Amino acid sequence: MTLAGLSLAYLRDRALNTALNILLLTLSVATLVILVLFSSQLAERFERDARGIDLVVGAKGSPLQLILSSIYQVDVPTGNIPLATVDLLRADPTVAEVIPLALGDSFRGFRIVGTEGAYIDHFGGTLSQGRLFAADYEAVIGAQVARQTGAALGQKFVGSHGLSGDGHGHEETPYEVVGVLAPTGSVLDRLIITPVGSIWAAHGFTPPPAAGAADHEDDHDQAGHDHDHDGDGSQDHEAHEHETGGDHQAHAAGGELEVTALLVKYRSSMAAVRLPTFINKQTQLQAAAPAVEMTRLLSLLGVGIDAVRAFAVLLMATSGLSIFVALYSALRQREGDMAMLRVMGARPPAIFGHIILEGVLLAAAGALLGVVVGHAVVAAAAASFPQLQDMGLTAARFEPAELAIVIAAISMGALAALIPALKVFGVDIAQTLADTR
Amino acid sequence: MTTPEPLLEVRDLRHEIAGRCVMAAPAFSAARGQHTLLLGPSGSGKTTLINVITGLITPTAGDVRISGTSMTALPAAQRDQLRRRTIGVVFQTLRLIGALSVRQNLALAQTLALGRSDPAIIDRLIAQVGLTHRADARPRELSQGEGQRAAIARALCAEPALVVADEPTSALDDANAVAMADLLLATAEATGATLLIATHDNRLRARFARTLTLSVPQVSA
Secondary structure, eight states, X not given: OOHHHHHHHHHHHTXXXXXXXXXXXXXXXXXXXXXXXXXXXHHHHHHHHHTTOOEEEEESSOHHHHHIIIIIOOSOOOOOEETHHHHHHHTOTTEEEEEEEEEEEEETTEEEEEEOHXXXXXXXXXXXXXXXXXXXXXXXXXXXXXXXXXXXXXXEEOOEESSSSOSOBOTTSOEEEEEEEOOOSSGGGGEEEEEHHHHHHHTTOOOOSSTTOOOOGGGGGGOOSOOOOOOSSOOHHHHHHHHHTTOOOSSOBTTBOEESEEEEEESSTHHHHHXXXXXXXXXXXXXXXXXXXXXXXXXXXXXXXXXHHHHHHHHHHHHHHHHHHHHHHHHHHTHHHHHHHHHTTOOHHHHHHHHHHHHHHHHHHHHHHHXXXXXXXXXXXHHHOHHHHHTTOOSSOOOHHHHHHHHHHHHHHHXXXXXXXXXXXXXXXXXXXXXXX | OOOOOOSEEEEEEEEEETTEEEEEEOOEEEOTTOEEEEEOOTTSSHHHHHHHHTTSSOOSEEEEEETTEETTTXXXXXXXXXXXXXXXXXXXXXXXXXXXXXXXXXXHHHHHHHSSOOHHHHHHHHHHTTOGGGTTOOGGGSOHHHHHHHHHHHHHTTOOSEEEEESTTTTSOHHHHHHHHHHHHHHHHHXXXXXXXXXXXXXXXXXXXXXXEEOSSOEEO
């Protein structure tokens, strides 16, 4: 039996008090860990998916909604824009690359994105099986799609209207899986990629004769659905309703073929000065910079995160105070024990260390349990909410900040024990033995 | 042939608190293995004398030597060391650590004194004081008599050269008081320890061959 063993024995001896202190600290540490995991993974995911995209062009509406729907594939689009915009921007010498996106359908909750091979290249996607799509209704699926749906090469599937997966299906125009992408850790993992023409054709439009062609007026009357996008620049809410109701986005309205959004990469910094202003002057278009919108979003989220973080820190401070009160009162009851330890020859620094250790053991137990609970909650949340899975939230990752939290919690335990422990240096053994008979 | 050095020497001890003499003890000594009963009424300074002998307080005047080393002259750290290695103490109020079992109390005392614990010695001592069946019990689960026996075992578990006991029998009835004294004598005898019991309990006088009397403020042999 050592003094360290004695620390443990004292903690065991007042088990309820010990358990409550550990529980309090566990709650605060778990809250902080959840915040760290959530905010760091969210910010990283945002940054990674938006990397290299300078501008997103789409229908007028909320710029944040445009960014969320076009880059992160987590919100409904603001509407559609004329296909002619692609050529317009590609002709601009300050623009290096334009990637069109046509959204509107999904398969088992995974979005079907009509686009070009450049979209896959942008995210560094490589094929783990099969080949890239070469014709309409050929699809390349992301790694997560393949894993969760079990889809394999050669299999056919039917897309559903809308992005929520509960719309009616395009049974007459099934897609065929021709390629499976290797995991990229980006939004690509949970997408089904197909040519833009697939989306048009699935909704009853004849694709243009050549990619990028802008002259498609003759196609629109073939629409077999009710396409009421008016393109008046105020359609973000209407578009939202259409999406959730299983309607379409990537097709014609008002006489020309449309796409949902364009991902734009600048060739020169001049573009950043001129292009957004130019686009925003167009009646149907808006330009949104991912960096700006994400900063705004994270700032908005940051207020909530900061509030929860402040609450967690307050909880931790409370638990520190609770440990202090518990140790202080316990040591008042144990003054006789302390004096007896001195009689048996224990030096004051050793007893000081033993009391500090008691605070540290309490805090370490709370901190480590807090980390475990925090990860368990994140794992449960990710398993329960597909949106969080879509955001790439995972519990199987440890952030350096978690170590800092654990160290802070343990330091707080040591600090809480400090004042009670310091009393050992001033104890009058004979007097204490006389006073605590 | 030289006379063996006494284990304990007390030389003209005097202790004052706020100018008032609370203990005055004339010179006396105890040889190795010698058992001494120090009788004195309440207020005669028995506990103060025990505290001075164990180095817990520094007397106003006089000296205490343990195996020739002046306890009173030593700095605090060395005094703690000398006490740890040489002296076992039994208090009237037991002072067992409540969070530990009897066995763990002994193991802690042994570790503090020797830097290690020896389960064989602990088990032997526990058996010697008749607590084998209560070895894993907490102090609060023990009777007064069992607690006293556990405290004696703890004082002896590091095999100290000197065992001092402060009023070890004051809370016990006649039979138990005598039994406790006999136990202290027997266990000290078994380990060869010098035993000094400070008490006002006259019931113990018959058990000791040597008795000193401490009065206020003087000690006379």
